[in-house]
Amino acid sequence: MALLEVKSLNVCYNGIQALWDVSFSVEAGTITALVGSNSSGKSTTMNTVAGLLKPASGSILFQGEAVTTLNAYQRVEKGICLVPEGRRIFPHLTVKENLEIGSYVRRCRKHMRYSLEWVYELFPRLKERNNQAAGTLSGGEQQMLAIGRGLMSEPTLLMLDEPSIGLAPVIVNLLFDLIVGINSKGVTILMVEQNLQKTLEIAQKVYVLETGKIVVEGRGEELLCCDDIKKAYLGM
Amino acid sequence: MDAIAQVVLAGLIMGGVYALIALGLNLIYGTMRLLNVAHGELIMFGAFAAYWMYTINQLSPLFSLLLVAVGSALFGIFIFFCLFNPLLKRSQSQDMMAANSLLIFFALSIIMQNIAVFFWGANLRSYTYMSKVIHLAGVPVTANRLLSFAIGVVLCLGCYLLIQKTLVGKAIRAVIQDRECCKLMGINVNKIYIISFAISFAMAGVAGVLLSMYYVFSPFMGLPYTVIAFIVVILGGMGNVGGSLLAGFILGLVSSVGTALTSPGLESVISYLIFILVVLFKPKGIFGKGF
Numbered sequence: 001m002a003l004l005e006v007k008s009l010n011v012c013y014n015g016i017q018a019l020w021d022v023s024f025s026v027e028a029g030t031i032t033a034l035v036g037s038n039s040s041g042k043s044t045t046m047n048t049v050a051g052l053l054k055p056a057s058g059s060i061l062f063q064g065e066a067v068t069t070l071n072a073y074q075r076v077e078k079g080i081c082l083v084p085e086g087r088r089i090f091p092h093l094t095v096k097e098n099l100e101i102g103s104y105v106r107r108c109r110k111h112m113r114y115s116l117e118w119v120y121e122l123f124p125r126l127k128e129r130n131n132q133a134a135g136t137l138s139g140g141e142q143q144m145l146a147i148g149r150g151l152m153s154e155p156t157l158l159m160l161d162e163p164s165i166g167l168a169p170v171i172v173n174l175l176f177d178l179i180v181g182i183n184s185k186g187v188t189i190l191m192v193e194q195n196l197q198k199t200l201e202i203a204q205k206v207y208v209l210e211t212g213k214i215v216v217e218g219r220g221e222e223l224l225c226c227d228d229i230k231k232a233y234l235g236m
Numbered sequence: 237m238d239a240i241a242q243v244v245l246a247g248l249i250m251g252g253v254y255a256l257i258a259l260g261l262n263l264i265y266g267t268m269r270l271l272n273v274a275h276g277e278l279i280m281f282g283a284f285a286a287y288w289m290y291t292i293n294q295l296s297p298l299f300s301l302l303l304v305a306v307g308s309a310l311f312g313i314f315i316f317f318c319l320f321n322p323l324l325k326r327s328q329s330q331d332m333m334a335a336n337s338l339l340i341f342f343a344l345s346i347i348m349q350n351i352a353v354f355f356w357g358a359n360l361r362s363y364t365y366m367s368k369v370i371h372l373a374g375v376p377v378t379a380n381r382l383l384s385f386a387i388g389v390v391l392c393l394g395c396y397l398l399i400q401k402t403l404v405g406k407a408i409r410a411v412i413q414d415r416e417c418c419k420l421m422g423i424n425v426n427k428i429y430i431i432s433f434a435i436s437f438a439m440a441g442v443a444g445v446l447l448s449m450y451y452v453f454s455p456f457m458g459l460p461y462t463v464i465a466f467i468v469v470i471l472g473g474m475g476n477v478g479g480s481l482l483a484g485f486i487l488g489l490v491s492s493v494g495t496a497l498t499s500p501g502l503e504s505v506i507s508y509l510i511f512i513l514v515v516l517f518k519p520k521g522i523f524g525k526g527f
């Protein structure tokens with residue numbers, strides 16, 4: 001049984017359909033990636049899994065249990081956490097307060113202190129900036145904070161929507177190493193990325209979205225090797 | 237010298253009340269982006285409740301303060317569930333929500349005014365409680381004003397600590413900044429709204445009790461206080477709860493000094509003048525956006 005199973009998702013924005021019969025699954029312990037051109041529906045898919053959007057039809061199973069009717073905050077309690085596109089850190093809270101908010105759910109409050117230590121170990125930069133307003137961090141640091149904040153909820157499934165966007169190449173390399181590192185600690189990852197080369201290298205499973213439909217799926221290495229697919233769908 | 241001290245003290249006392257009412261208004265504005273134009277009527281109800289309990293049941297305002305706080309908070313929760321919860325579910329957009337809620341709050345203010353007129357009449361009222369004059373370092377001040385100031389400061393500090401230090405307070409500030417993202421943090425945003433309503437209504441009711449100890453009040457006293465609260469919120473920054481507290485004291489001081497230098501009749505003119513200056517030169521409030 002897969003950790004996350006998404007079945008025939010149809011999602012509309014004010015009557016305009018953005019996702020058509022999207023089905024995919026994420027196996028426990030893997031890195032799974034969702035790729036596709038701009039406006040292909042990647043964020044819509046992620047937001048629907050996180051519970052910010054309600055699908056017109058379809059179902060979402062997490063650990064075998066239907067979570068389709070749960071609100072976003074209830075899904076965090078179940079272990080689904082989305083680090084949204086554009087980081088969305090709380091600029092006027094300090095770095096530490098942002099992280100504390102990350103472990104707001106009841107399941108995590110008790111271990112807040114340990115989680116903080118773990119995140120600070122992962123991102124020593126954040127510890128140095130502990131008491132600084134999050135809005136004053138650099139872009140890379142803000143992304144680290146957004147991921148750290150997500151980890152504070154001790155997720156079973158961590159979803160990352162375009163984590164590398166707007167970051168310098170050096171930082172991007174660091175970020176991908178970190179994602180692999182987090183995954184090796186047992187956190188399952190579902191990510192959306194623009195950086196295809198790197199994503200195909202680290203993802204075990206890749207789904208390609210085009211205008212709201214899944215058009216290709218395969219293992220990362222497979223897609224990397226297959227020039228036809230790379231040309232047709234990924235523009236590589 | 238004494239005259240100056242007296243003016244400053246009067247300003248601080250008024251400022252405490254302003255801070256309380258502005259804090260409440262700003263809490264609902266910050267978390268939900270809704271402007272409660274019935275805020276002044278909550279103050280009015282608090283004043284009448286204290287009056288009623290004191291004159292009929294000889295209940296000290298210090299005690300009715302607690303009852304009014306709890307009662308107002310419950311009233312806020314009741315209003316939220318009856319009127320705003322359905323509205324939140326039905327509204328397609330924030331604009332629609334804001335427009336409809338303004339109508340609701342406006343209706344609420346008219347209904348509350350009329351209830352007050354119906355039960356208590358339209359006359360100005362007041363009562364005497366702890367009106368003994370105390371000399372504070374030579375400055376004469378009535379005991380009830382001093383008490384009101386002390387309670388106001390304690391409540392302001394309490395609210396400030398709640399919002400700055402507790403996890404719920406941090407969640408409130410996070411909701412003020414980005415409510416969609418808060419859902420992704422596992423925050424039940426509706427619960428934060430309810431807490432905001434409860435605190436906001438309670439603070440307004442308490443402010444009414446404090447005012448009633450030394451001011452006259454009537455069913456129509458609400459609007460000027462709504463306006464003052466609004467001015468303080470603009471001064472301190474929309475959504476900046478800590479800013480409201482400071483700005484409340486600042487406005488209290490400035491209008492006290494201003495009226496002392498000119499004439500008491502100009503009090504509201506001075507408030508509006510400050511308001512216009514701030515909107516012109518510091519539209520984001522005197523503290524910028526830090527909260």
Ligand SMILES: Nc1ncnc2c1ncn2[C@@H]1O[C@H](COP(=O)(O)OP(=O)(O)O)[C@@H](O)[C@H]1O
Nearest residue numbers: 013014018036037038039040041042043044045
């Ligand atoms: N809030 C919204 N309201 C209306 N349409 C939207 C909204 N968000 C996204 N869309 C539309 O849905 C489609 C998919 O968008 P999105 O999921 O953001 O794509 P991606 O993340 O792959 O770039 C696009 O056509 C976009 O215009």
Ligand SMILES: [Mg+2]
Nearest residue numbers: 042043044085
């Ligand atoms: Mg996107």
